[in-house]
Amino acid sequence: MPITLTLTPPTIHDHVPLFEHDHVPTPPLTMSAASYESSPAAYDRTAELRALDDTYAGVRGLVASGVTHVPRIFRVPDQHHQPPQDATVPVRAGQEPAAIPIIDLRCGDHAAVVAAIRQAAAEWGFFKVIGHGVPEAAMAMAMDAVRAFHEADGGEGSDKARLYSREPARAVKYHCNFDLYQSPVANWRDTLYLRMAPTPPDAGDLPDNCRDVLFDYAHQVKNLGNTLFELLSEALGLKPSHLADIECNQGKVLLCHYYPPCPQPELAIGTSRHSDGGFLTILLQDEIGGLQIFNDDQWVDVTPTPGAFIVNIGDLLQLISNDGFRSVEHRVLAKDVAPRVSIAYFFGTHIDPTSSRIYSPIKELLSDENQPLYRETLASDYIKHYYSIGLDAKTALSHYRL
Ligand SMILES: O=C(O)CCC(=O)C(=O)O
Numbered sequence: 266m267p268i269t270l271t272l273t274p275p276t277i278h279d280h281v282p283l284f285e286h287d288h289v290p291t292p293p294l295t296m297s298a299a300s301y302e303s304s305p306a307a308y309d310r311t312a313e314l315r316a317l318d319d320t321y322a323g324v325r326g327l328v329a330s331g332v333t334h335v336p337r338i339f340r341v342p343d344q345h346h347q348p349p350q351d352a353t354v355p356v357r358a359g360q361e362p363a364a365i366p367i368i369d370l371r372c373g374d375h376a377a378v379v380a381a382i383r384q385a386a387a388e389w390g391f392f393k394v395i396g397h398g399v400p401e402a403a404m405a406m407a408m409d410a411v412r413a414f415h416e417a418d419g420g421e422g423s424d425k426a427r428l429y430s431r432e433p434a435r436a437v438k439y440h441c442n443f444d445l446y447q448s449p450v451a452n453w454r455d456t457l458y459l460r461m462a463p464t465p466p467d468a469g470d471l472p473d474n475c476r477d478v479l480f481d482y483a484h485q486v487k488n489l490g491n492t493l494f495e496l497l498s499e500a501l502g503l504k505p506s507h508l509a510d511i512e513c514n515q516g517k518v519l520l521c522h523y524y525p526p527c528p529q530p531e532l533a534i535g536t537s538r539h540s541d542g543g544f545l546t547i548l549l550q551d552e553i554g555g556l557q558i559f560n561d562d563q564w565v566d567v568t569p570t571p572g573a574f575i576v577n578i579g580d581l582l583q584l585i586s587n588d589g590f591r592s593v594e595h596r597v598l599a600k601d602v603a604p605r606v607s608i609a610y611f612f613g614t615h616i617d618p619t620s621s622r623i624y625s626p627i628k629e630l631l632s633d634e635n636q637p638l639y640r641e642t643l644a645s646d647y648i649k650h651y652y653s654i655g656l657d658a659k660t661a662l663s664h665y666r667l
């Protein structure tokens with residue numbers, strides 16, 4: 266299977282404190298639990314990344330092989346668990362989620378819903394929605410299908426082997442870390458990637474065991490996304506169709522994540538801290554937990570709420586709203602209890618690399634008191650920039666700040 270790799274030399278890991286080993290073996294470049302008990306002297310990060318990639322089996326395959334220690338490519342530097350540089354207080358994990366708003370879209374009071382969304386998007390950048398109209402059965406079936414895909418064997422001829430790729434042009438692919446060779450820390454996570462729009466994938470490309478269910482799920486969540494874009498437009502004081510008119514909802518990507526149980530969760534991270542690059546994300550998580558957002562100088566748990574979706578603002582919506590809405594950093598902790606499944610549905614024209622659309626702060630929102638905070642950007646340039654950085658930094662948006 267052809268895989269195009271862009272290799273970058275290791276960075277932060279050169280400075281990570283090394284683990285103590287009495288014995289210094291040379292790790293073979295094959296995928297086994299033993300090969301990942303790598304030693305300080307023999308550590309070749311790029312080779313180990315490649316070794317993992319070459320298995321086509323991801324973190325799930327590693328765990329299935331019986332690994333009992335977190336391999337170094339996944340080990341998080343100490344500073345990773347610290348807040349971003351501008352924060353002033355230490356991290357406190359395990360916060361109560363008291364203030365993350367839960368918004369009932371069917372409450373019957375349209376103005377109240379718009380006001381709640383305005384406040385949540387401006388203050389939190391994250392909120393949960395209930396009364397959203399997506400049948401709970403469709404949500405449950407999608408989660409089961411994603412779990413089944415990831416837990417299936419990855420041997421020759423399997424869907425996993427067929428789909429394993431990080432080729433940008435492919436609409437349907439499966440891989441371990443889209444930014445494996447860019448980011449300083451490999452995440453304890455595998456992902457099935459489905460680009461649903463602007464061009465829908467061939468049905469035949471989707472794995473047999475989740476094709477119909479995920480198509481149906483994507484259809485339902487697309488409708489919810491359209492509703493949310495209308496509400497968000499109104500929340501900005503614009504006509505309901507404004508965000509759709511400027512094509513914020515055109516590109517659509519589903520990321521179906523699987524976080525295998527981690528033998529040393531304190532040494533690894535499920536998803537490194539990042540903000541989402543697009544306009545809007547609608548996330549479904551199972552009951553395991555681990556998602557946190559960085560709010561008010563601390564990490565706050567986004568606890569599972571049965572039947573709810575989590576909605577968050579992406580970088581480009583922060584840019585065009587001229588900071589009216591916030592794109593907030595979040596991360597997923599590794600857990601040792603059980604596998605965790607989540608499905609993130611991203612909306613953003615920028616996901617289409619051929620898009621020639623330019624985004625800048627929306628003119629109707631600007632005034633003498635509200636001067637533009639960002640320079641304009643070609644949608645495709647933004648995404649290129651975002652992907653070139655990889656997760657683990659919030660520098661993509663700041664690059665465009667005036
Ligand atoms: O798995 C999750 O809960 C979050 C995933 C996420 O943040 C992302 O895909 O951007």
Ligand SMILES: [Fe+2]
Nearest residue numbers: 539540541595
């Ligand atoms: Fe995210």
